[in-house]
């Protein structure tokens with residue numbers, strides 16, 4: 001509540017990018033150079049990302065949806081094919097399957113990790129299945145090595161949607177390189193951002209060559225000339241965007257440490273019995289805490305929590321979608337969303353809480369007090 005004449009303080013945001021003066025300066029240098037599209041800085045960032053992730057090839061693109069789209073095309077996924085996706089994720093994960101003319105086959109999630117329920121995958125495989133897209137939801141590592149074992153039995157590709165998960169590790173290995181192709185995003189809701197931006201990683205040289213050409217109209221450089229070997233897109237990232245990411249990438253470990261510390265405070269200090277807290281991954285793994293996602297008993301209680309948090313000046317929101325419950329998928333496939341009980345529950349009863357590096361301690365305190373002060 002604000003008294004008359006008193007200006008309402010801005011609410012605690014869900015996230016806030018850490019763009020520093022040095023990052024801006026790098027972008028300004030690009031602007032002053034006059035070389036505004038994909039160039040040297042993109043290449044430099046690709047080298048740093050491939051080293052950081054441990055991938056042989058890193059290809060920057062316009063956004064994380066473009067990278068998923070190209071990953072499907074590289075696998076020849078098209079009309080008549082099926083792709084297994086989790087029922088709870090950002091809609092882009094399934095939309096790209098629709099966009100290449102294939103059919104998404106939804107598998108429910110587990111409520112402790114919010115990741116795909118691996119035990120539901122095998123029975124969803126048919127002779128039409130071409131790929132599986134596990135998502136590292138909110139930065140929690142999906143069990144990609146188990147998924148890869150299933151996939152290799154059937155000759156299916158694994159495309160990791162690691163959009164939320166730069167810095168996430170499974171058994172000491174960065175996500176994105178456990179499957180065949182990995183996809184990342186640099187949207188402002190992710191740990192490091194260029195406004196829009198995406199990344200594909202792979203160890204497959206032919207796939208990498210395809211991605212480099214496809215992001216730029218199908219172009220390949222020859223010694224003396226250029227040639228167009230595919231009908232490609234313009235899915236390029238600009239040097240202006242890449243310049244913003246160089247410094248953030250160097251600070252990534254610090255960001256994840258800080259997010260982990262905040263997540264730990266939430267997990268230790270939120271004592272309310274109205275809310276179910278997210279689980280932690282196995283000790284050898286690393287959660288990157290893109291989001292801290294909690295569950296309420298039902299939708300009505302979540303609505304009451306959202307109103308309570310709003311009054312306390314704490315931003316909240318949906319974490320991801322129950323994709324089959326969205327209008328397009330309902331209309332096309334006759335789903336209600338309830339077929340996928342856990343995805344439905346996560347969507348209908350879930351809320352994210354503010355978490356970001358640089359979040360003032362008093363904001364963390366206030367968020368904890370807000371949840372603990374919620375009476376249901």
Ligand SMILES: *Cc1c(COP(=O)(O)O)cnc(C)c1O
Nearest residue numbers: 063064065090092163164185187
């Ligand atoms: C953010 C996100 C995307 C899309 O990335 P954009 O860069 O916004 O296109 C895809 N999948 C998941 C799981 C995401 O969180």
